[in-house]
Amino acid sequence: MRAECLFSGIRYELIKGSLDADICDIVDDSRQVSPNAVFVCRRGAVTNGRKYIGDAISRGAAGIIITDEVWDSEDVYDADSMSGSLGYYPDDFFVVVMHDKRYSIGRLCNNFWGYPSRELTVIGVTGTKGKTTVTYMMKKVLETCGCKTGLIGTIEVDDCSSQVQSVNTTPGVVQLHRILHNMVSNGARCCVMEVSSQGIMLGRVSGVDFDIGIFTNISPDHIGKNEHKTFEEYIRWKSTMFSMCRYAVINMDDVYAPCICNGIQVNGAKKCSGVIGYGMNIWSKELYDKISEHMPVYDIHFSLYIGDQLAMAYNGITPGTECECVMPDGDRVPIHIDMPGLFNVYNALAVIAAGDVLGFPRSTVSKALEDICVRGRMECAAVYRGAYVYIDYAHNPVSLENVLKTLRSYFGGKIFCVFGCGGNRAKSRRIGMGMVSGKMADLTIVTNDNPRFEDPEAIMDDIEDGLNAAGAEYIRIPDRKKAIRYGIVHAVAGDVVLLAGKGHETYQDVMGHRTHMDERELIGQILEEEDAGVICGRDN
Numbered sequence: 001m002r003a004e005c006l007f008s009g010i011r012y013e014l015i016k017g018s019l020d021a022d023i024c025d026i027v028d029d030s031r032q033v034s035p036n037a038v039f040v041c042r043r044g045a046v047t048n049g050r051k052y053i054g055d056a057i058s059r060g061a062a063g064i065i066i067t068d069e070v071w072d073s074e075d076v077y078d079a080d081s082m083s084g085s086l087g088y089y090p091d092d093f094f095v096v097v098m099h100d101k102r103y104s105i106g107r108l109c110n111n112f113w114g115y116p117s118r119e120l121t122v123i124g125v126t127g128t129k130g131k132t133t134v135t136y137m138m139k140k141v142l143e144t145c146g147c148k149t150g151l152i153g154t155i156e157v158d159d160c161s162s163q164v165q166s167v168n169t170t171p172g173v174v175q176l177h178r179i180l181h182n183m184v185s186n187g188a189r190c191c192v193m194e195v196s197s198q199g200i201m202l203g204r205v206s207g208v209d210f211d212i213g214i215f216t217n218i219s220p221d222h223i224g225k226n227e228h229k230t231f232e233e234y235i236r237w238k239s240t241m242f243s244m245c246r247y248a249v250i251n252m253d254d255v256y257a258p259c260i261c262n263g264i265q266v267n268g269a270k271k272c273s274g275v276i277g278y279g280m281n282i283w284s285k286e287l288y289d290k291i292s293e294h295m296p297v298y299d300i301h302f303s304l305y306i307g308d309q310l311a312m313a314y315n316g317i318t319p320g321t322e323c324e325c326v327m328p329d330g331d332r333v334p335i336h337i338d339m340p341g342l343f344n345v346y347n348a349l350a351v352i353a354a355g356d357v358l359g360f361p362r363s364t365v366s367k368a369l370e371d372i373c374v375r376g377r378m379e380c381a382a383v384y385r386g387a388y389v390y391i392d393y394a395h396n397p398v399s400l401e402n403v404l405k406t407l408r409s410y411f412g413g414k415i416f417c418v419f420g421c422g423g424n425r426a427k428s429r430r431i432g433m434g435m436v437s438g439k440m441a442d443l444t445i446v447t448n449d450n451p452r453f454e455d456p457e458a459i460m461d462d463i464e465d466g467l468n469a470a471g472a473e474y475i476r477i478p479d480r481k482k483a484i485r486y487g488i489v490h491a492v493a494g495d496v497v498l499l500a501g502k503g504h505e506t507y508q509d510v511m512g513h514r515t516h517m518d519e520r521e522l523i524g525q526i527l528e529e530e531d532a533g534v535i536c537g538r539d540n
């Protein structure tokens with residue numbers, strides 16, 4: 001592509017060279033520069049892309065695009081001073097300053113990759129909890145209905161050709177458009193993706209054309225250094241996604257649903273054609289009025305709720321849920337989900353509503369939901385002498401509370417809760433999870449999660465503050481395998497050992513260094529050492 005074509009519809013200034021060059025790629029990491037690629041130089045939380053211009057040049061970049069936040073913030077408004085350690089630019093090298101970074105960077109990617117999100121039905125899922133589960137449920141439904149589907153989220157990126165472990169829930173904007181382009185090339189018709197509030201705030205979804213946006217729920221989380229300043233700010237960014245969606249599928253039982261809907265209007269979306277509410281209850285007139293008052297320009301198409309037939313169900317080994325979904329036209333759709341917990345019914349409802357927007361047969365959607373297991377989400381990993389071992393990604397107080405409540409409702413025995421908390425993350429999680437586990441589990445086994453750059457003992461001290469406040473019984477075993485073993489060998493038939501916080505993760509991060517750690521393997525080793533037990537090992 002000619003470099004000039006990159007800038008269609010973008011406000012920019014050419015500082016040096018000519019845009020008559022041929023370019024073959026765009027990247028925003030100098031380490032990924034190949035000959036004739038363009039390096040987008042942006043400022044990050046840790047470092048400034050400006051420092052890597054020399055590196056990009058030495059790898060054969062055709063030119064650089066300096067985002068306005070780098071350009072405006074530098075003390076020297078002089079392209080020459082930015083040529084890094086090389087101190088010069090090669091012949092024919094171009095330097096462009098790009099304005100309106102938030103909008104322009106998405107447009108730049110679309111100009112280069114040909115608007116891949118328009119070629120796909122893109123479903124974005126946002127909310128504090130449930131994003132991963134909903135994306136996997138949605139993918140299963142789409143594929144059952146014959147649509148090849150890519151997936152982007154916390155666990156992995158699946159571009160319909162390969163599956164790669166994720167670094168972020170929502171990848172950086174340049175990377176994201178590349179992935180969407182690859183999906184199109186690999187024959188995908190749909191993409192389901194998790195959209196984190198960080199992702200929205202940092203412009204990672206700039207230029208993405210969402211067909212459906214799903215809101216699961218919101219509660220205080222991700223507030224702290226490098227994340228959001230306040231809960232209000234967190235809500236605001238989440239709501240922003242709905243200004244980019246054709247249809248908004250909203251959990252109307254969440255008390256903040258009106259704020260999210262309000263966001264649609266506040267953000268001035270023109271293209272939203274409908275809001276679809278779902279929940280466990282028939283909407284009250286009061287809520288309906290409140291929502292429609294904020295959105296005079298939108299149709300609220302229908303609501304979807306659960307009848308009064310919610311029941312627990314067992315498939316022989318693991319518990320699930322059975323219920324009946326009352327559709328807006330009164331149709332009743334029976335649902336069986338192989339995952340326990342009311343929260344998974346909410347997740348399923350979001351998917352059923354989206355399936356209806358897409359015009360899929362309800363019976364096919366319902367059938368597709370029957371056999372779903374998401375890695376590290378209420379995953380029954382083993383049964384040992386009649387005691388169940390569950391792995392769940394609950395790493396904040398709200399999700400831990402949901403999980404413990406759910407397990408309590410299915411199992412009559414004791415609950416052993418094994419968890420730690422991540423370092424360099426909101427401290428409030430620690431005391432909060434300590435209090436929840438202290439209140440709801442019979443015994444808490446405090447251990448290590450990913451301490452990152454913090455002292456693991458100090459993190460465990462914080463958790464103990466929560467446990468002590470709840471007057472709980474607990475034991476501290478920093479080594480995660482030993483902690484798991486303690487739970488497993490002390491549990492008897494009917495008891496549950498919950499390993500919370502690491503879910504699908506297969507590593508432990510200590511001082512930025514990741515060593516392999518997969519709880520499924522640890523359980524396997526323990527059971528082998530104890531010489532008993534059944535590994536459930538569902539392939540998911």
Ligand SMILES: CC(=O)N[C@H]1[C@@H](OP(=O)(O)OP(=O)(O)OC[C@H]2O[C@@H](n3ccc(=O)[nH]c3=O)[C@H](O)[C@@H]2O)O[C@H](CO)[C@@H](O)[C@@H]1O[C@H](C)C(=O)N[C@@H](C)C(=O)N[C@H](CCC(=O)O)C(=O)O
Nearest residue numbers: 028029030044045046047048049052168169170172196198
């Ligand atoms: C604080 C933060 O959000 N950081 C994210 C951000 O990195 P950054 O912009 O700060 O990058 P940086 O390291 O300062 O580098 C600045 C620039 O220099 C470039 N560079 C750097 C080194 C080099 O040799 N050459 C070079 O060109 C970098 O590629 C970048 O363009 O952009 C990167 C690429 O998009 C992300 O991987 C990275 O996420 C880090 C790993 C992270 O932990 N982020 C968390 C807070 C996060 O985003 N979490 C949410 C999920 C939250 C949830 O819901 O659970 C998520 O979506 O993942």
Ligand SMILES: Nc1ncnc2c1ncn2[C@@H]1O[C@H](COP(=O)(O)OP(=O)(O)OP(=O)(O)O)[C@@H](O)[C@H]1O
Nearest residue numbers: 128129130131132133154343377392393394399403
């Ligand atoms: N709808 C829901 N409401 C509340 N809790 C949920 C819901 N769905 C899942 N959970 C709980 O939260 C944990 C994380 O679920 P999931 O990974 O689907 O959400 P997420 O939004 O992707 O989370 P995160 O942002 O933390 O990665 C699950 O392991 C489960 O304990």
Ligand SMILES: N[C@H](CCC[C@H](N)C(=O)O)C(=O)O
Nearest residue numbers: 395421422425449450501502
């Ligand atoms: N998306 C979450 C994951 C936390 C998982 C937990 N195991 C940890 O490492 O803190 C976060 O980055 O805050």
